[in-house]
Amino acid sequence: MTIAEAASALRARKISSRELTDESLQSIARENPKINAFITITEEAARARADAMDAELARGHDRGPLHGLPIAHKDLMMTRGVRTTAGSKMFADFVPREDAVVVRKLNDAGAVMVGKTGLHELAYGITSNNPHFGAVRNPWDTERIPGGSSGGSGAAVAAGLVFLATGTDTGGSIRIPSSFCGTAGLKPTYERVSRRGVIPLSLTLDHIGPMTRTVRDCAAAFQAMAEEPSGYVPTHEDIQGVRIGLPSNYYFDRLDAEVATAMRSVVQAAAALGARIVEIRVPDMDAINTVGRVLLLVEAVSNLGPYLARRADFGSDVLALLDQGRLISGAEYADAQRVRRLQIREFSKLWTEVDCIFTPATPTPAPKIGQTTIEIAGAAEDVRLASTRFMRAINVLGIPSLAMPCGFTRSGLPIGLQILAPPRQEDALWRIGAEIEDALALTRRSPQFVVSGP
Amino acid sequence: MMTDYKKLASALDPPIPASDIEKIAPVLEALGKSFAPLRAAIPSGTDMWTGPEDAA
Numbered sequence: 001m002t003i004a005e006a007a008s009a010l011r012a013r014k015i016s017s018r019e020l021t022d023e024s025l026q027s028i029a030r031e032n033p034k035i036n037a038f039i040t041i042t043e044e045a046a047r048a049r050a051d052a053m054d055a056e057l058a059r060g061h062d063r064g065p066l067h068g069l070p071i072a073h074k075d076l077m078m079t080r081g082v083r084t085t086a087g088s089k090m091f092a093d094f095v096p097r098e099d100a101v102v103v104r105k106l107n108d109a110g111a112v113m114v115g116k117t118g119l120h121e122l123a124y125g126i127t128s129n130n131p132h133f134g135a136v137r138n139p140w141d142t143e144r145i146p147g148g149s150s151g152g153s154g155a156a157v158a159a160g161l162v163f164l165a166t167g168t169d170t171g172g173s174i175r176i177p178s179s180f181c182g183t184a185g186l187k188p189t190y191e192r193v194s195r196r197g198v199i200p201l202s203l204t205l206d207h208i209g210p211m212t213r214t215v216r217d218c219a220a221a222f223q224a225m226a227e228e229p230s231g232y233v234p235t236h237e238d239i240q241g242v243r244i245g246l247p248s249n250y251y252f253d254r255l256d257a258e259v260a261t262a263m264r265s266v267v268q269a270a271a272a273l274g275a276r277i278v279e280i281r282v283p284d285m286d287a288i289n290t291v292g293r294v295l296l297l298v299e300a301v302s303n304l305g306p307y308l309a310r311r312a313d314f315g316s317d318v319l320a321l322l323d324q325g326r327l328i329s330g331a332e333y334a335d336a337q338r339v340r341r342l343q344i345r346e347f348s349k350l351w352t353e354v355d356c357i358f359t360p361a362t363p364t365p366a367p368k369i370g371q372t373t374i375e376i377a378g379a380a381e382d383v384r385l386a387s388t389r390f391m392r393a394i395n396v397l398g399i400p401s402l403a404m405p406c407g408f409t410r411s412g413l414p415i416g417l418q419i420l421a422p423p424r425q426e427d428a429l430w431r432i433g434a435e436i437e438d439a440l441a442l443t444r445r446s447p448q449f450v451v452s453g454p
Numbered sequence: 455m456m457t458d459y460k461k462l463a464s465a466l467d468p469p470i471p472a473s474d475i476e477k478i479a480p481v482l483e484a485l486g487k488s489f490a491p492l493r494a495a496i497p498s499g500t501d502m503w504t505g506p507e508d509a510a
Contacts (some may be wrong), residue, residue: 190506204503290488309468323470324478324485327459335493337502344503398506423506 003217017068021050024070037155041115067110071164075116089313100197109224117152131315139447144366147177154181172391175403179361179416184218185211190398202299215433234434240274245354262407262415269439288393294336297325361416402429
């Protein structure tokens with residue numbers, strides 16, 4: 001069921017918020033032991049909240065499409081009275097006194113929080129293989145990672161446990177799990193969704209966004225989360241004449257063969273809808289990724305440095321990244337921010353040629369849990385660097401990016417498409433993404449919790 | 455000029471243990487190698503990026 005379908009059923013009195021919430025909680029009780037998507041489940045509070053939302057609707061107070069729908073928050077969003085661990089020992093007992101702005105906005109929109117989702121420790125990594133709270137597992141194959149850092153959110157949405165889960169994205173942390181779990185996920189324009197009340201990793205690269213089953217659900221959620229929302233949720237749109245940029249360099253150089261095939265199919269689908277496919281050359285994306293790594297390494301230490309006296313309480317991968325950040329000089333950081341300005345200016349020239357850009361979201365489908373390298377086009381690559389290769393630069397640029405499913409491998413793993421647009425043009429992503437989603441007709445596929453063989 | 459990460463790490467408070475620096479020094483050296491030409495090519499007078507208004 002989509003957000004629009006549930007909203008319609010609620011208003012037709014075919015179902016209540018309490019029934020939807022009970023169903024969500026029962027699904028979590030049944031499936032969470034298999035995928036470990038949740039760190040905290042707020043069962044009692046969710047039922048009370050659902051009853052209150054039903055009562056409001058009965059009185060004629062309608063808060064909009066999310067009214068009464070069960071959702072989850074990444075356990076990085078501060079939630080008043082509900083512990084917020086950040087997937088870390090440091091915050092294991094942290095109970096905030098205030099809600100994050102995005103939590104408050106979704107409360108105001110009538111959403112019912114059923115729990116907090118698991119993540120990579122401190123949102124600093126892409127596997128969600130958390131040393132303190134256990135590995136989050138991919139619902140499409142529980143021996144594989146869901147991606148991260150918003151892995152619990154991706155897994156919860158893909159498994160149909162909630163309609164919406166919030167995520168954060170510093171170098172792909174919404175879009176990588178969306179790609180690996182087959183969900184729609186938006187990294188908005190920088191600061192389009194407030195970061196206030198979200199435990200920070202990198203002040204100039206962190207973005208907050210929605211993760212849902214469909215593009216239209218994602219649009220509806222974004223409108224409730226955004227500062228200055230446009231209110232636009234696509235119905236059936238015409239994308240004739242829309243100029244879609246297809247990079248002839250970088251994004252197709254090192255790619256899993258099945259991802260390449262899926263990308264060809266999605267480009268054909270867009271052309272069949274009347275879009276104009278325009279071949280473009282993107283600037284040096286590896287250089288932008290380099291700048292992104294320098295910025296992230298330093299800014300993460302700025303945020304988490306005070307905890308470094310407790311070295312034993314960090315997972316080894318996060319500690320290694322924090323140590324790297326401590327060894328980068330202030331001059332290097334300042335220069336990275338200067339290069340960033342030049343890179344943003346250079347990349348923005350593309351928007352005179354095209355309205356959006358299609359790229360693969362990740363070069364491969366989901367790797368296995370514990371896998372550290374992955375073979376792509378005959379060469380071994382570090383899993384973290386490969387998974388962020390098409391993502392990190394977009395955080396440096398601050399532009400909006402939508403990840404959504406564009407196919408499945410022969411073994412049944414989702415394959416992700418990434419659509420990029422100019423700053424503050426999220427509505428273009430909704431319009432184009434929804435039409436592509438309709439054309440590909442993939443959203444009714446559900447994971448079967450298949451455990452892969454040895 | 456190569457940075458002596460081992461020397462730098464031992465001077466930090468708290469210090470980075472020698473066994474840990476062995477693992478991360480090659481990563482930093484590779485990152486530094488990629489970043490050096492970008493730094494060298496910054497035109498004089500280029501300001502730092504300071505916020506989303508710079509994205510326009």
